[in-house]
Amino acid sequence: MDPIDISKVQPIIDRFVGKDVYIHLETTNGAYASHFNEKVFSAGAYIRNGKINYTRGKITGDGPYRAGLKIELGWIYAEGLTHWELDAKNRLLMAGHDTDGKLAVALQISETPFE
Amino acid sequence: MEKQVLVVFPHPDDEAFGVSGSIALHIENGIPVTYMCLTLGEMGRNMGNPPFANRESLPEVRKMELQEACKALGIEDLRMMGLRDKTIEFEDPEWLANEITKAIDELDPSLIITFYPGYSVHPDHEACGEAVIQAVKRIPASKRPKVECVAFSNDCVEKLGEPDVILDVSSVQDKKIATIEAHKSQTAGLMAGMKKRLQANEEELMNRIKYEQFWTYKFD
Numbered sequence: 001m002d003p004i005d006i007s008k009v010q011p012i013i014d015r016f017v018g019k020d021v022y023i024h025l026e027t028t029n030g031a032y033a034s035h036f037n038e039k040v041f042s043a044g045a046y047i048r049n050g051k052i053n054y055t056r057g058k059i060t061g062d063g064p065y066r067a068g069l070k071i072e073l074g075w076i077y078a079e080g081l082t083h084w085e086l087d088a089k090n091r092l093l094m095a096g097h098d099t100d101g102k103l104a105v106a107l108q109i110s111e112t113p114f115e
Numbered sequence: 116m117e118k119q120v121l122v123v124f125p126h127p128d129d130e131a132f133g134v135s136g137s138i139a140l141h142i143e144n145g146i147p148v149t150y151m152c153l154t155l156g157e158m159g160r161n162m163g164n165p166p167f168a169n170r171e172s173l174p175e176v177r178k179m180e181l182q183e184a185c186k187a188l189g190i191e192d193l194r195m196m197g198l199r200d201k202t203i204e205f206e207d208p209e210w211l212a213n214e215i216t217k218a219i220d221e222l223d224p225s226l227i228i229t230f231y232p233g234y235s236v237h238p239d240h241e242a243c244g245e246a247v248i249q250a251v252k253r254i255p256a257s258k259r260p261k262v263e264c265v266a267f268s269n270d271c272v273e274k275l276g277e278p279d280v281i282l283d284v285s286s287v288q289d290k291k292i293a294t295i296e297a298h299k300s301q302t303a304g305l306m307a308g309m310k311k312r313l314q315a316n317e318e319e320l321m322n323r324i325k326y327e328q329f330w331t332y333k334f335d
């Protein structure tokens with residue numbers, strides 16, 4: 001994955017506008033967070049292959065970045081994004097890695113279901 | 116002397132730090148070891164730093180690492196069960212226990228190694244250990260294989276007492292380190308620091324490499 005460059009990522013977000021796409025959205029601070037530090041409140045959420053259609057999508061911020069997708073009746077949103085990749089299957093993978101390089105958030109968009 | 120060992124863990128690399136030495140010893144003694152690994156650790160957070168894997172490529176990367184680890188240990192029967200990381204606790208527990216029962220019926224292990232339910236921190240570890248214990252409970256007490264469990268919750272010694280099985284695996288230390296190294300995506304950062312500490316003969320770390328500890332599950 002490469003560090004996010006808005007001028008490269010925004011056009012790819014725009015490519016999926018108005019199409020039925022599959023979404024992977026995930027946030028995590030890891031299953032071990034409260035094991036290593038009992039003061040840490042472990043929380044996360046995950047949706048894989050949510051089928052959506054967005055009318056507008058935008059990535060913004062000074063890094064880490066935020067991305068929002070406007071869907072018919074609401075929004076999909078992720079913050080803390082640092083890296084991106086358009087993979088061999090033309091899926092837009094965006095992720096946020098913390099200072100240790102551990103994944104903390106992911107937002108991915110694909111025209112075909114994720115395996 | 117065991118005749119067949121069955122190892123059941125949810126994630127590739129669950130065997131690396133605490134069990135790989137024991138596995139290597141069993142194999143060197145000519146005892147067949149089957150490793151059932153429930154998931155491919157698809158939801159792992161380590162991608163390399165800078166990242167060389169991503170959420171979608173990680174399963175394939177970890178699958179190859181797991182196969183590499185099995186090669187290092189001499190495990191010839193690796194069974195990747197195709198479940199998804201972080202979802203084990205949401206599966207039907209009956210179904211999962213049945214999968215374990217099938218393997219037990221087929222292999223007739225004298226020893227099963229898994230996580231101690233209630234004392235193994237990650238929800239997948241807990242659900243995996245639960246399923247194994249459920250499956251073994253179905254067997255009449257006199258015919259049950261021994262179950263040696265890994266536990267590492269902060270309260271495990273307080274609640275379970277000291278581990279009753281401690282194995283000196285220093286004779287297979289190289290295989291153990293090779294196993295840990297095989298799980299590169301998850302351990303590369305750690306290994307860099309560890310090698311220096313091992314060269315300095317740091318005692319606590321040396322002991323983690325040289326000794327492995329288990330709690331024999333007590334069925335009541």
Ligand SMILES: [Zn+2]
Binds near residue numbers: 237
């Ligand atoms: Zn694990």
